[in-house]
């Protein structure tokens with residue numbers, strides 16, 4: 001697989017971090033995850049950040065991290081809410097990176113969240129599925145808006161998802 005700049009967007013548990021790591025291995029390019037970057041930068045976990053500073057400050061920190069990473073990072077996976085701010089959508093669309101939207105049905109997302117033993121996502125408590133579904137539906141058009149490529153990951157393994165990305169990039173000579 002050729003060297004190429006890629007940003008992965010999508011809802012919580014759509015597989016952005018998983019696929020980002022694999023793309024990094026295959027292309028031998030460095031990989032950054034906006035969530036991990038924030039945790040390292042502020043030395044605080046995401047649930048703690050939400051508790052102490054609130055979602056609004058989290059979103060501001062996210063924008064500043066996205067801006068930085070787009071300047072030098074070839075493979076980036078983003079937090080599920082990165083598309084909420086219009087400034088971030090603009091940054092993504094104008095980045096020159098291939099933006100890949102990892103889509104999945106809400107049912108598939110639910111199953112992944114329930115089986116994710118490390119689910120500490122503050123906005124994805126499995127006890128509040130109705131609210132989560134609203135968030136999912138509200139965000140779909142934002143992910144679509146920024147995407148160069150949309151992949152439905154429902155029922156596919158991470159290996160199959162990576163192959164689809166490779167196929168698209170080959171076809172478009174990216």
Ligand SMILES: Nc1ncnc2c1ncn2[C@@H]1O[C@H](COP(=O)(O)OP(=O)(O)OP(=O)(O)O)[C@@H](O)[C@H]1O
Nearest residue numbers: 011012013014015016017018080112116156157158
């Ligand atoms: N294609 C897939 N099929 C089934 N499970 C998957 C797939 N991709 C990822 N998973 C699983 O779903 C869970 C969430 O994956 P991951 O952390 O990569 O999602 P994410 O999109 O980065 O989520 P977040 O937005 O919260 O950072 C993990 O347990 C992972 O193993």
Ligand SMILES: O=C(O)C1=C[C@@H](O)[C@@H](O)[C@H](O)C1
Nearest residue numbers: 012035079080081121122123
């Ligand atoms: O979808 C969201 O709003 C979030 C997703 C995670 O990646 C983290 O960025 C955080 O838990 C918020």
Ligand SMILES: [Mg+2]
Nearest residue numbers: 016017035078
């Ligand atoms: Mg992630």
